[in-house]
Amino acid sequence: MRMAEVQRKLKEGNTEFAATNTDYKSLVSGQHPNVAMVSCSDSRVDLAIVLSARLGEIFQPGRPIGEAMDDTTVAGFEYAVAHLGVESMIIAGHTGCGALTEALKLLKEGASPKEAALFRTIKGLSNNISADYDLETAAWENARKQASELLRRSESVSSAVRHGKAELGVLVYDISTGRISDIELVKP
Numbered sequence: 001m002r003m004a005e006v007q008r009k010l011k012e013g014n015t016e017f018a019a020t021n022t023d024y025k026s027l028v029s030g031q032h033p034n035v036a037m038v039s040c041s042d043s044r045v046d047l048a049i050v051l052s053a054r055l056g057e058i059f060q061p062g063r064p065i066g067e068a069m070d071d072t073t074v075a076g077f078e079y080a081v082a083h084l085g086v087e088s089m090i091i092a093g094h095t096g097c098g099a100l101t102e103a104l105k106l107l108k109e110g111a112s113p114k115e116a117a118l119f120r121t122i123k124g125l126s127n128n129i130s131a132d133y134d135l136e137t138a139a140w141e142n143a144r145k146q147a148s149e150l151l152r153r154s155e156s157v158s159s160a161v162r163h164g165k166a167e168l169g170v171l172v173y174d175i176s177t178g179r180i181s182d183i184e185l186v187k188p
């Protein structure tokens, strides 16, 4: 879809939102999200929609492919915990992840994407999983590893979790059932 058509669709959707949703008005003075969550870029894994969440409820530090933790994503969690008083952080993996499919391909067949940044990310994801994993096991294990990575990269987040100020968990969203798993808590 080209930009002119995209703009038409975006405007149409936004016009409807601005006319029917009034939540944004009460959020102008500040945000008090319940939870900070990171999930994959995958268009099927839009957490706000999947969780029927309202505007202002979920702080999303990022949606990097494969939930790959980078500095700005970590910064988002630090901000949420230290400045927004968020007490719960979640790394949400998902079944059928294209990035993890590529990471498994790299492990099994040595096949890798040619694009440089994409390759680096897929390579990083491949370090979190084993060649014999199925995609669902890979989703869980990668989410756990990303949670550990968050704790490793951020002293403030890790300290908040150690001192019980905040909790960190992982879950997996099943794109075939539309359901999320229970949350598995991660300890520092």
Ligand SMILES: [Zn+2]
Pocket (backbone or CB within 6 Å): 040, 041, 042, 065, 066, 094, 096, 097, 098, 099, 100
């Ligand atoms: Zn994905």
